[in-house]
Amino acid sequence: MASGRLVGDYTPIRIYQEVAREMGRDPGSVVISSEDLGYLRNLVISSSVRDVMSLVSMLVPLVKTRIDPSVAREVYKRYLGVDVGEDRAVEMISELVAKWCIEAAELMGIISIKGF
Known part of the structure; x- marks a missing residue:
């Protein structure tokens, strides 16, 4: 699920999956998980953070844990x-x-992005 509203080009995600397969690594590590969506939902509910870039900054550490540096x-x-x-x-x-x-969370109705 992608709207292109925040991401202009998803090519790096596709390339990551290709490279991961070539290297024998997990190509699914760049796929959005239910854990990601739940974490985002809880962030919006439990904090006063409402701007998109702050939400991105708070999600990045969760995603980083599964990205293979090489x-x-x-x-x-x-x-x-x-x-x-x-x-x-x-x-x-x-x-x-x-x-x-x-x-994806916006498209699924989990959150609403306004004014971005």
């Missing part, structure tokens, strides 16, 4: 043609998945 690095080598390093690549792919999660 896979993420290879993703951006292929996608951008440059080596951004493992840490930056993990940050970038985690942010992308977090934004995708927010889009």
